[in-house]
Amino acid sequence: MDISRSRCRLDWSVESVGMARDGPMATFACAMSVKVSVGLHPATSISAIKRATLRPFTPCQFSLPTGGISEVMFRSLRLKVASGIASLRDLYVLPPTLWIAFAIYFPLGFINVSSIKLYLPLLRSLVACDVPVSDGEYSGSLHCGDRNLVISVALQQEAWLVALKLLCRMLSGPLLGALCDTHGRKPVLMLSIGGITMASWLMMMACMQTAIPPIMILTGALALQGCTTAFSLCFKAMIADQLETGQRAKGFVVLNHVDVLSRGLTLCFVIWIQKIQFMHFDVLCLLAGMLGLVILLVCYFQLEETLPNQGTILDTSVSGLLRSSFKELSSPFELLRSSRFLQIRLAQMLLLQLGNGWESVLDSFMISTLGWGPGDWDLVNVPISSFREFWGMATSGLMVQWARNPRNSFWYQQASLGFGSAMLLIQTFAPFGAAFLLVPRCLLAFCPGDGGSDAAFFSSQFPPQAQASANGLLTAVDNIVSGVARWLFARFFFDPSTKGWPAVLPLAVRTVCTLLSNALALYAWWIYGRRSRRTPTWSTHDILQVSKGSPATACRGDRREHQHHVTSGRARRAGHLKDVKVRRC
Known part of the structure; x- marks a missing residue:
């Protein structure tokens, strides 16, 4: 034989x-x-x-x-x-299409993050009252000299606008993901760029005119931006289209590098704007809209479509268009119904974001329970968070080759989840001293990046035609649970007057939710990450x-x-x- x-x-x-x-x-x-x-x-x-x-x-x-x-x-x-x-040198060997996409992502991230960080200063500058503006005292407004009133009104307006934007993103995320998987990545990305450009110009109109209440124009701008924002799922889908399953990790790592650099530059710009007490935000909105228009033209002429097979409409009648549209828009929910892995991942994301609601009351916790002053927590936390961002960015590049082996990536996830859970249990005792909160946070900052293994693992579970739909569902759960968690912690779990063991309640809720999330993550890796080796x-x-x-x-x-x-x-x-x-x- x-x-x-x-x-x-x-x-x-x-x-x-x-x-x-x-x-x-x-x-x-x-x-x-x-x-x-x-x-x-x-x-x-x-x-x-x-x-x-x-x-x-x-x-x-x-x-x-x-x-x-x-x-x-x-x-x-x-x-x-x-x-x-x-x-590390091989990490940046990517297809030209991805480099063009990352070149678009950098200024786009600058516009997106700066608009988010400058919501509150812009709202403060538009508050009007009968108290005249004094040159000797900075109130933050161009039309009101009462500093306390300016801060109070701006916070209420910001809460409304952020909640509206999160709601719009929750509803539009799966739909934009379905359109991205059906009609291509480029059209949906251009829609998102056009949305944030128009939102910038609407913000400029709110700053320049007084005939219409500014909050009404800003509401329309934030609703438009929330309904059209799909940057993350478009770029992740492009990486999945251009790279094989074993090579996707380095694409996600490079995307993370670009994101960290863009956000770092944006934060420096935002701090500078606030330090010089700049309040003419109509100029910034005009410049942001012009930059968005340039990015839109570059995307149209330079960026190639990466989805190999785009949907075509065979029946052009009204009923045929309605049927095809309904089928396209319902595809994310069909994916959710058929994919057990996606169900587990969404449940994990729900629990994780529910536990992260603790971060919204952390500053108030440090002031009321531990007796810190206003701003002290940011002064301590910003260096730790910044170091963690840049350390994770640097080590992810070195970890790509090592984490490409499924055994290594699975071992890393086990070690990371176990170490994070141990640090979480230590932080539960934060009401009895700031060291219980800060020391684990510093130790977690030294953990190396995962080399894109988690993003590559999630991407490997779906075909190219379902990448954006899956990420759209994750975006929807992330946004809605983030808003609900902030409300739950502020309304039910956190009481500024408590000390000692009663003050542990928000930390206990966060610990239980995060431990359950870690258990689901480990289960998903155990079942689906090891399947290829069985x-x-x-x-x-x-x-x-x-x-x-x-x-x-x-x-x-x-x-x-x-x-x-x-x-x-x-x-x-x-x-x-x-x-x-x-x-x-």
Whole structure:
């Protein structure tokens, strides 16, 4: 029987090493264990398996200079460092289309983040009252000199606008994801850019005129921006389109690098704007709208569509258009119904964001429970958070090659979730001292980035035509739960007057939600991350049935493996068939 179409794999390991010194030379002898797996063609009979023998393997010997062991170790260390540098250099080898997309993402992130960070200063500048503006005291408004009134009114308006935007994003996220998977990434991205450009110009109108109440125009601007924003899911879908499953991690890491740099520059700009007490936000909105128009033109002329097969409408009648539109827009919910992995991931996201509602009352907690002053928490937390951002960005690039191995990425997720859970339990005792809160936060900041393994793992569970829909559902859950969690913690879980154990309640709620979220994340990795490595074995009776042409041979994905275990040149036989296993592909 010809077995030339079969495949062979050789796995070996050193079981023991001995050294004998003879003058200036040292001779090493090692006993090796060799495992040969022959993946035979389905047409190969069992007799061919019996004839596939292995020649005896003799113990190996080699010689090194006596003082060369340290040199070998140093050389191995240099090779590892060189490999890390090479992998970091390979990280930025991406298709030109992705580089164009990242070049668009950088200024787009600047506009998006700056608009979010400057909501409150813009609203303060528009508050009007009967108290005249004083040159000696900064009130934050161009039309009102009562500082307390300006702050109070602006906070209420900001709460309304942010809630409206989150609601719009929750409703539009799945729909934009469905359109992105059906009609392409580029049209939806241009829609998002056009939405934020128009929102900037509407904000400029709110600053320049007084005939219409500014809050009404700002409400329309935020609603438009919330309904059209789909930046994240478009760019992640482009990465999934352009890169193979094993290469997507580095694309997500580079996207994270661009995002961190863009946000860092934006935060510096926002701080500078507030430090110089700049209040003519109509100029900033005009410049943001012009920059958005330039980005829109670059996207139209330079960016290529990455979705290979775009949907076409076959029935152009009114009923046909309605049916096709309903089918497109309902595709995310069909995906949610059919994908158990997505259901688990959404439940994990819900619990995680519910626990993160603690962050909205953290500053008030430090003031009321621990006696800190206003702004002290930001003064301590900003350096920790900034270090964590840049440390994660730097280490993610080095971790890409290592995390590409599924075993390594699964081990990292286990270690990360376990360490994070331990730090979470320590932070529960924060009412009894700030050290319980700050020390775990500092230790978590030193954790390396995951090398894009989590984003690549999520992306690998869906075909290209469902990438944006899945991310759209995540966006919807993220936005709605974030808003609900802030309200729950502020209304029910946090009481500024409590001390000691009663003050632990918000931390206990956060701990329970986050631990459940970590458990779901570990379960998803255990079930879906290890599935590719599972290899069910068959018994010898099953193999004999296959060789006789039983109905089991109808499975084309079956591969028969003939495994030998060789130690010091001698084959270890298990029965008559030498440890024969059959693995189903």
